[in-house]
Amino acid sequence: MHNREEKLEAFNRLLEIMDELREKCPWDREQTLDSLRNLTIEETYELADAIMDQDLEEIKKELGDLILHIVFYAKIGSEKGAFDIADVLNGINSKLVFRHPHVFGNLDVKDSVEVRENWEELKLKEGNKSVLAGVPVSLPALIKSHRIQDKVRAVGFDWDHKEQVWDKVTEEINEVKHELINGNQRDKMEDEIGDLLFSIVNAARLYDIEPETALERTNRKFIHRFKYLESKAKRMGKSLKEMNLEEMEAIWQEAKSI
Secondary structure, three states: OOOHHHHHHHHHHHHHHHHHHHHHOHHHHHOOHHHHHHHHHHHHHHHHHHHHOOOHHHHHHHHHHHHHHHHHHHHHHHHOOOOOHHHHHHHHHHHHHHOOHHHHOOOOOOOHHHHHHHHHHHHHHOOOOOOOOOOOOOOOHHHHHHHHHHHHHOOOOOOOOHHHHHHHHHHHHHHHHHHHHHOOOHHHHHHHHHHHHHHHHHHHHHOOOOHHHHHHHHHHHHHHHHHHHHHHHHHOOOOHHHOOHHHHHHHHHHHHOO
């Protein structure tokens, strides 16, 4: 591993490269905060994929891409006279020290639960009008619901016992079934499905399961098995449309054992 001096030298080299690219590269000169936004989102998802795959080499590469974007945004900010990379770093440094009085102050905490609870109180002191103010509007709905529930839990809005959540899940399932069987209004059926999903996310949170990660694992598992089904059918000289459900189920069970 590199020492502190080597790390600082590498970061300084990136700043120098960014300055030169912004001056001499036509593409880099054209970029704006808005034009980089979607690219940054794409890079974030690529990092998430690498983490799911536990590919450390790819994680390293994707982190580099994200750091480049941060430096790029800071460069544009400096050109606008709004902020530079030092302001970005000083800002996060100050925030980290302020939000960790149990490390940099004299506050005692017994565990990570108390740390999260204290964070929410400190955020309100920073000027947030609601504990939910820090939840980005554009977050994917599944991740957002988890963050919402995690944040309100930090101020005590939660079940007394995690097992209680299953009564809520059962209640929502029954309401969904009622609406799907008897309902005529699509909006109402959609509302009930949403409530059920929200309760499932709540259950996952209470049992320390990241719902986004859990669902993505299932997505990947399904894709693997379905591709096996397609491949096996092709080797048999059949298309899936020509096969009945029993034939497909037999191959599906094969895929599950691989």
